[in-house]
Amino acid sequence: GPVENRIRLLLLPGLTGGNSLFAPLLAQLGDLPCSVLELPHHGPQGHDNLAKALGDQLGETPFVLLGESFSGPLAFRLALRHPSAMKGLILAASFLSPPHPLLPLACRLPIPANLPAPAWLLRWLCIEDAAPAVLQLLENEIRHLSPQLVRQRLQAMARLQSPPANLSLPTLHLWPTRDRLVSRAAAASIGVHCRDLRVSRIEGPHFLLQSRPRDCAQAIQQFVTELNETA
DSSP: OOTGGGGGEEEOTTTTSGGGGHHHHHHHHTTTOOOEOOOSSSOSSSSHHHHHGGGGGGGSSEEEEEEEEEGGGHHHHHHHHHHHEEEEEESOOSSSSSTTTHHHHHHHHHOOOOOOOOOHHHIIISSSSOHHHHHHHHHHHTSSHHHHHHHHHHHHHHHHHOOSBBOOOEEEEEEEEEEEOHHHHHHHHHHHHHEEEEEEEEEEEHHHEEEEEEEEHHHHHHHHHHHHOOO
16 A cells, blocks of 8 residues: 555665666565666775765655665665665675675686676575576676676775764664675674664575565565554
């Protein structure tokens, strides 16, 4: 009904920065109004810079902001700017401190252009038992990325500083049980900085929204419904 639809969902994508990887989740979200904010392809890719670049795109209609993986610290920084229409924050398979101790090493590795990532590597790191269609989505996204942009975003994560302040806005943490890209300590860092936190532990790998879209959609809808009821 119209009551559930008062709040819309704004989504910020992970490292690849495009919207196609949200397709499985959006298909499960029913009549919840959703829109994706794509990350800028040019200019500095640090989380503070991106927050400045995207701040004006949030709009005035009540919304919940979802940051997936790379974009979690970005969504958190946007929330700290206190946009009046923002009612809640969702962090999916994300972190607020550098996600993995091996990241500085990854920043120094050569990143070949237009090379399809081997399917076994994607499966092991991110997807595991996901449907072939999801694997295909991910491979397509990776193939269109510029190596320079990937390196800038990896460096942004490696240099990530703790947030300058804590957040009192209602926050939902969608935390995968088998995340091989985000360390347990980095995922737990969310709890240090969010004063009003609900944690939803969902069985699955790092690409949780893609491989467990129904479970994620249920947690998101429940969170948005609660916010609508308290509005």
